[in-house]
Amino acid sequence: MILNDHDLKIQLCQIMKELYSDKILTDIGGNLSFKSIEKGQYFWITPSGMKKDLVEPEHLIKMSMDGKVVDESGNGDPSVEWPMHMRIFAEDEDFKMIIHSHPPLATAFSILKEPPEIPILTAELGFLVPEIIIVPYKQSGSTELGEAVAEALWDSNVLLLENHGVISVSEDSFQNAAIKTRALEEYFQLYLNSRRFGGEIRPFPGFE
Numbered sequence: 732m733i734l735n736d737h738d739l740k741i742q743l744c745q746i747m748k749e750l751y752s753d754k755i756l757t758d759i760g761g762n763l764s765f766k767s768i769e770k771g772q773y774f775w776i777t778p779s780g781m782k783k784d785l786v787e788p789e790h791l792i793k794m795s796m797d798g799k800v801v802d803e804s805g806n807g808d809p810s811v812e813w814p815m816h817m818r819i820f821a822e823d824e825d826f827k828m829i830i831h832s833h834p835p836l837a838t839a840f841s842i843l844k845e846p847p848e849i850p851i852l853t854a855e856l857g858f859l860v861p862e863i864i865i866v867p868y869k870q871s872g873s874t875e876l877g878e879a880v881a882e883a884l885w886d887s888n889v890l891l892l893e894n895h896g897v898i899s900v901s902e903d904s905f906q907n908a909a910i911k912t913r914a915l916e917e918y919f920q921l922y923l924n925s926r927r928f929g930g931e932i933r934p935f936p937g938f939e
């Protein structure tokens with residue numbers, strides 16, 4: 732059970748290393764954050780520009796919900812995506828942990844001008860990602876991106892960002908947000924692999 736921000740910082744860094752080694756996060760692509768469970772309206776976010784597998788709890792940056800750095804001890808600037816994270820936290824109490832990533836296949840899909848309709852393919856993927864939702868392009872680091880993402884999160888807690896990557900939120904653990912992120916990437920991997928065999932794809936029959 733998570734008791735304080737310190738435990739959550741450790742969880743964040745652990746997940747970050749796992750996602751980096753799975754190539755879901757790239758050297759400088761992606762950022763993680765969580766809403767403080769201690770007193771006050773704060774959140775913690777990963778620093779800008781630091782290689783993902785080198786981020787430790789002491790590097791995380793504490794910010795207020797009006798966008799000010801309140802603890803300089805992280806020794807760096809917050810991720811440039813902090814306005815998006817802040818806007819998502821403001822949207823709802825249950826949006827507590829955020830993983831923004833650039834997984835190779837999901838990001839490739841996000842740049843297609845006319846992305847194909849992909850049906851639900853298996854029971855597990857249908858359960859984890861019931862619908863592939865693409866948030867229209869807004870500039871990185873803008874409040875507009877946060878606004879668009881926050882709104883779409885009411886429909887799914889894992890989303891594609893057009894010409895950009897993926898965002899996933901959880902109300903209880905980074906592990907759950909990571910599972911959704913991986914499931915979305917796996918969805919595209921499975922789709923691509925079955926296309927390589929040729930022939931028609933049979934949608935999973937259990938979700939009609």
Ligand SMILES: [Zn+2]
Pocket residue numbers: 760761831832833871895896
């Ligand atoms: Zn990004």
